Amino acid sequence: MSDLMSIKGGRDGLRIRFDDSAEWGLLLEQLEQQLNQNQAFFNGASLALDVGERTLTTEQLTHLLNLLQHHGVVAEALSAGARETRNAARTAGVTARPLPRYPDSSPQVSPDAEALLLIRTVRSGQVLRHSGHITLIGDVNPGGELIAGGSVVVWGRLRGFVHAGALGNVDAIVCAMELRPTQIRIAEQFATTPQEAGPHRPEVARIAGAQIVVESWEAFKK
Structure with a gap:
């Protein structure tokens, strides 16, 4: 998708993985740009979010969920390393999971790799x-x-x-x-x-x- 986030798909659906070192406002800006540019792909989709080790407040998470909902996207689950972020997700009614393990720590950019x-x-x-x-x-x-x-x-x-x-x-x-x-x-x-x-x-x-x-x-x- 961009240098700050990647999208992967599989039998269990779509997953968006965010660069946890990037500024949060910039991530939201690029996410909204991708949602606008690729409406046909995202509209009606359900996906999982991976925010890495980032700590999100309830307000930040609500802003993210509202942005997705505005573009017809449902966040079914959220993976995070920070307990505070997982608690905020549960408060918002989103299934929260521990951070999955990846072979490397950098997002993979190419959507055609898999x-x-x-x-x-x-x-x-x-x-x-x-x-x-x-x-x-x-x-x-x-x-x-x-x-x-x-x-x-x-x-x-x-x-x-x-x-x-x-x-x-x-x-x-x-x-x-x-x-x-x-x-x-x-x-x-x-x-x-x-x-x-x-x-x-x-x-x-x-x-x-x-x-x-x-x-x-x-x-x-x-």
């Missing part, structure tokens, strides 16, 4: 959201949603909503064995599936010339 592989069906009303790439072995039914910061690969039928490059990555692509989404978005570009669908074959969608183009897998490989 890919998510799942074997399942995404049914109507379900949303699968990840900060990096998503590979799904299964189908996305109409009414289901895939939202990824990176590329999306579906080894099956993609017939719901898909948004690749939701954190602004214009090089992201969408691949599926049967690419028939109700709407497809890559970064800020979007398109809908033609009513007269062609033959079912593996296809790739990408941005070319400021618009989304769809081509067969064989043509894309050349």
Whole structure:
């Protein structure tokens, strides 16, 4: 996301990790900037917060939670090393956890560093959201949603909503064995599936010339 915070995704959802040495007001400013720039990715998301060893007052934490709520984001849990911060989180009704262990102490910036592989069906009303790439072995039914910061690969039928490059990555692509989404978005570009669908074959969608183009897998490989 920035040099002061990082976002990671996994099977348990999204986690935002803050640099605990940065000035708190600057962190909130950059967080609000990211929320404004990436509304399509964050709106409706639930996530966990990691504030490191920082001690937050109830007022500071309330400001953070209100900022997230204003942008349609729910904070489900908070990890902190300081007992005072965890107590403030519990007072605010947020699940508080001890600080998780990381292999190093510095935030990792690249949202595409981790890919998510799942074997399942995404049914109507379900949303699968990840900060990096998503590979799904299964189908996305109409009414289901895939939202990824990176590329999306579906080894099956993609017939719901898909948004690749939701954190602004214009090089992201969408691949599926049967690419028939109700709407497809890559970064800020979007398109809908033609009513007269062609033959079912593996296809790739990408941005070319400021618009989304769809081509067969064989043509894309050349």
